[in-house]
Amino acid sequence: xxxxxxxxxxxxxxxxxxxxxxxxxxxxxxxxxxxxxxxxxxxxxxxxxxxxxxxxxxxxxxxxxxxxxxxxxxxxxxxxxxxxxxxxxxxxxxxxxxxxxxxxxxxxxxxxxxxxxxxxxxxxxxxxxxxxxxxxxxxxxxxxxxxxxxxxxxxxxxxxxxxxxxxxxxxxxxxxxxxxxxxxxxxxxxxxxxxxxxxxxxxxxxxxxxxxxxxxxxxxxxxxxxxxxxxxxxxxxxxxxxxxxxxxxxxxxxxxxxxxxxxxxxxxxxxxxxxxxxxxxxxxxxxxxxxxxxxxxxxx
Amino acid sequence: xxxxxxxxxxxxxxxxxxxxxxxxxxxxxxxxxxxxxxxxxxxxxxxxxxxxxxxxxxxxxxxxxxxxxxxxxxxxxxxxxxxxxxxxxxxxxxxxxxxxxxxxxxxxxxxxxxxxxxxxxxxxxxxxxxxxxxxxxxxxxxxxxxxxxxxxxxxxxxxxxxxxxxxxxxxxxxxxxxxxxxxxxxxxxxxxxxxxxxxxxxxxxxxxxxxxxxxxxxxxxxxxxxxxxxxxxxxxxxxxxxxxxxxxxxxxxxxxxxxxxxxxxxxxxxxxxxxxxxxxxxxxxxxxxxxxxxxxxxxxxxxxxxxxxxxxx
Numbered sequence: 001x002x003x004x005x006x007x008x009x010x011x012x013x014x015x016x017x018x019x020x021x022x023x024x025x026x027x028x029x030x031x032x033x034x035x036x037x038x039x040x041x042x043x044x045x046x047x048x049x050x051x052x053x054x055x056x057x058x059x060x061x062x063x064x065x066x067x068x069x070x071x072x073x074x075x076x077x078x079x080x081x082x083x084x085x086x087x088x089x090x091x092x093x094x095x096x097x098x099x100x101x102x103x104x105x106x107x108x109x110x111x112x113x114x115x116x117x118x119x120x121x122x123x124x125x126x127x128x129x130x131x132x133x134x135x136x137x138x139x140x141x142x143x144x145x146x147x148x149x150x151x152x153x154x155x156x157x158x159x160x161x162x163x164x165x166x167x168x169x170x171x172x173x174x175x176x177x178x179x180x181x182x183x184x185x186x187x188x189x190x191x192x193x194x195x196x197x198x199x200x201x202x203x204x205x206x207x208x209x210x211x212x213x214x215x216x217x218x219x220x221x222x223x224x225x226x227x228x229x230x231x232x233x234x235x236x237x238x239x240x241x242x243x244x245x246x247x248x249x250x251x252x253x254x255x256x257x258x259x260x261x262x263x264x265x266x267x268x269x270x271x272x273x274x275x276x277x278x279x280x281x282x283x284x285x286x287x288x289x290x291x292x293x294x295x296x297x298x299x300x
Numbered sequence: 301x302x303x304x305x306x307x308x309x310x311x312x313x314x315x316x317x318x319x320x321x322x323x324x325x326x327x328x329x330x331x332x333x334x335x336x337x338x339x340x341x342x343x344x345x346x347x348x349x350x351x352x353x354x355x356x357x358x359x360x361x362x363x364x365x366x367x368x369x370x371x372x373x374x375x376x377x378x379x380x381x382x383x384x385x386x387x388x389x390x391x392x393x394x395x396x397x398x399x400x401x402x403x404x405x406x407x408x409x410x411x412x413x414x415x416x417x418x419x420x421x422x423x424x425x426x427x428x429x430x431x432x433x434x435x436x437x438x439x440x441x442x443x444x445x446x447x448x449x450x451x452x453x454x455x456x457x458x459x460x461x462x463x464x465x466x467x468x469x470x471x472x473x474x475x476x477x478x479x480x481x482x483x484x485x486x487x488x489x490x491x492x493x494x495x496x497x498x499x500x501x502x503x504x505x506x507x508x509x510x511x512x513x514x515x516x517x518x519x520x521x522x523x524x525x526x527x528x529x530x531x532x533x534x535x536x537x538x539x540x541x542x543x544x545x546x547x548x549x550x551x552x553x554x555x556x557x558x559x560x561x562x563x564x565x566x567x568x569x570x571x572x573x574x575x576x577x578x579x580x581x582x583x584x585x586x587x588x589x590x591x592x593x594x595x596x597x598x599x600x601x602x603x604x605x606x607x608x609x610x611x612x613x
Binding site for chain 2: 048091095098099101102104105106108109110111112113114115116117119120123124225228231235241242271273274275276277279280281283284287288291
């Protein structure tokens with residue numbers, strides 16, 4: 001399917017194959033990729049995280065304001081931003097597990113809180129700038145390969161290894177597949193779920209930093225709509241929304257698919273609002289497609 | 301009097317509690333902000349409550365059935381923009397546009413319902429995807445406030461019947477209709493049964509899929525009606541007008557004691573929830589709290605409310 005899309009992209013616009021455009025597409029894919037890695041973990045555990053876009057923007061705004069263009073501040077502030085992400089994820093996880101609340105509404109609430117926090121902090125007008133080290137993370141590249149893509153693929157690979165090879169990874173699948181069964185097998189279900197949301201928060205904050213490096217300034221709405229894009233990427237990649245099925249490999253393909261699709265919309269000369277419509281359709285179509293594949297598989 | 305309170309407490313303690321909270325908020329508002337006590341402010345507050353109230357009715361019914369509708373915000377924006385964008389002050393177009401907009405609401409609800417009931421898409425994903433599609437469409441249509449409504453159409457939201465806002469009377473009529481629908485008709489009973497336990501409902505011979513589609517159609521209709529209301533209230537439709545309505549309508553429903561798991565609660569509670577949300581908004585505005593802080597406060601309210609009603613496994 002990815003190949004088919006590559007061909008279609010070329011037909012819609014020959015510009016697509018230019019090295020510069022491929023480079024751009026990969027760059028744009030990586031911020032989405034990083035947050036989709038976190039979203040995959042959450043969805044595998046049977047949850048959903050709608051707060052990632054807000055965490056991304058918050059991390060982006062704080063990075064610009066606190067780094068203020070100084071390379072010496074990159075490492076401490078990066079840690080600070082990741083801590084904010086972890087905090088948001090921890091809040092999501094604690095309310096979801098301790099109070100058994102539906103994650104989509106909890107994470108929507110968290111999104112609103114962090115939206116408020118960054119606007120209160122910047123009074124609506126983000127300030128500061130992104131130092132050159134972080135700029136390299138978002139814009140730089142080694143030859144034809146953007147630095148951010150290497151990081152995205154590395155993170156996906158590490159998380160895939162953890163998912164498939166470690167006890168922790170297997171527990172995430174077990175929780176997503178059947179909570180009660182997991183509980184009876186002696187798995188600490190609330191802690192697994194909590195850790196998954198915390199990780200998603202950290203990945204979202206890191207994705208915000210990648211985006212900050214790409215943009216070069218703090219943007220109050222950086223990453224807007226990425227919660228839906230990430231869900232789209234994960235679902236298109238074959239991870240089941242019910243949890244317990246799927247993996248990072250599918251998500252990587254899904255991320256590239258969604259990004260190329262957005263690119264095609266622009267190259268075809270359609271207004272960018274079309275992207276939103278296309279993504280909505282893709283999410284619905286993917287969920288319907290996989291639910292039918294699953295049902296016919298069960299009947300056989 | 302004491303026995304009456306005892307009976308209410310035993311019958312539905314959550315509902316009683318919610319109305320006590322509403323009363324406390326009201327007294328707090330009336331005693332701290334002198335501007336609150338003006339007739340102008342109270343009728344303004346009621347109008348604001350009606351906007352949440354209409355969409356809240358639809359959201360209550362969806363949640364009672366065990367679903368959720370996250371597409372109402374974008375649908376409200378779309379409805380409001382189409383209303384003012386096509387009308388452009390032409391009185392002969394009022395009725396056709398009202399039918400068109402409500403028809404679009406029904407169509408959106410029908411699509412949501414089909415996705416959820418027949419194609420087995422989880423409700424929050426189906427309606428989230430729908431929300432993206434609708435928001436994209438309305439931004440394709442217009443990027444800034446568009447057109448204008450007629451003076452006659454503005455009566456819908458801003459007119460007075462003596463001292464009472466017409467919109468409030470309209471809301472009360474809507475409320476009585478849907479209270480009747482939920483408590484006294486087959487569909488209402490089915491909605492509660494499906495929300496309680498879908499499998500048992502199916503085995504009892506209830507046509508679960510049909511009822512689910514009906515529920516999303518009602519929600520779409522009510523969201524479109526809210527869009528008409530907002531266009532009438534402000535005289536113009538804004539493509540971002542409905543932003544936040546999905547979350548605030550869900551919060552109002554939850555404050556009213558309706559369980560997100562479905563099957564428990566009702567419109568009686570949502571009325572109080574809607575009034576509480578409108579009161580909070582009103583007080584925050586009167587106290588001059590900035591919009592940014594209001595986001596934080598509303599987010600905390602959402603989290604506290606979902607955390608307060610613990611769902612049983």
